[in-house]
Amino acid sequence: MHLYIGYKNYSSWSLRPWLLMQVANIAFDETLLPIFHDDSLKTLAEELRIPAQVPILIKDTQVIWDTLAIAETLAELYPEKNLWPTDPSLRALARSATAEMHTGFTTLRSDCPMNCRAARRIEVTDALQGDLDRLAVVWDHFARHTANDTKGDAFLCGHFSIVDAFYAPVAVRIKGYRLSVSENFSAWSDALFALPAMQLWLKQASEESWSVAHYDAIGMADYG
Ligand SMILES: N[C@@H](CCC(=O)N[C@@H](CS)C(=O)NCC(=O)O)C(=O)O
Incomplete structure (x- = not known):
């Protein structure tokens, strides 16, 4: 399985499936698409004929492009992981x-x-x-x-x-x-x-060099 994600620092949607698969110990490869700094997501989305948004999960010939759809697909593929509670x-x-x-x-x-x-x-x-x-x-x-x-x-x-x-x-x-x-x-x-x-x-997010000025203007403190 292959997971396309956005920046680790800024992409809240990408964190969801990535964390779920990591914690559940589901093997996957990942590619980070710097969505505000190049056209890689746009090019991939055009090729797959899906919205230009991350995350995207590819499993064999299946393309799943929404976090909730990805979560439901993983729950279906790995029932033994109890990704939804059994009760x-x-x-x-x-x-x-x-x-x-x-x-x-x-x-x-x-x-x-x-x-x-x-x-x-x-x-x-x-x-x-x-x-x-x-x-x-x-x-x-x-x-x-x-x-x-x-x-x-x-x-x-x-x-x-x-x-x-x-x-x-x-x-x-x-x-x-x-x-x-x-x-x-x-x-x-x-x-x-x-x-x-x-x-x-968080470590990988802290090591990224991309900056999105608008988000940083809101979030980054000029004090401690
Ligand atoms: N409904 C989608 C929303 C995903 C979404 O909004 N992703 C943002 C990244 S945080 C995105 O790809 N934005 C690219 C853009 O709007 O150009 C999901 O749940 O996966």
Whole structure:
């Protein structure tokens, strides 16, 4: 399998399938397309007749070009990895929260662009606070659901699964922009950042030389 991704520093969508495959120990090759600095993504997308967006997963002759479609395909290909939880009601919750992340949290996404190097406190508008409050409610749903179960670790379904991968870029934003959600969220975020795969992504992001001025203007502090 081959995964085409964007910059490790800036591409929140790319982090999701990459992290999921790394943590689940699914073998893949990767190619980074510097989407704002050359035409490589445009050329590939024209060739494959798909939207010019990363990530893209290629498996044999199959081309899968959306993070949710990639996650569902991986869950289908590797049922033994439990990429969705086996318990039906926990799975329904995980699917709902994943879909909500896929289409929602628009203020958080636009006000706080993914930037692994971001280190700046930003103004919390009412709309941004609304997204942060909503995150706390989503985390409460999982905490309540798993309260009576034996939890393996701090991940949302008791083990790392698709829903954790989908919210990983949110953790990067909350940390980088010095935001705060809830205690449950912080425990989850600590577990996420402790993953060797997450550390590897951040290391590789820190070593990239590409800069996207607009994102850096929002995220990079001129102080500590
Ligand atoms: N719906 C897509 C969205 C992917 C997306 O927006 N990717 C951004 C990278 S962060 C992109 O490729 N942007 C390129 C562009 O818009 O030119 C998914 O979930 O995979």
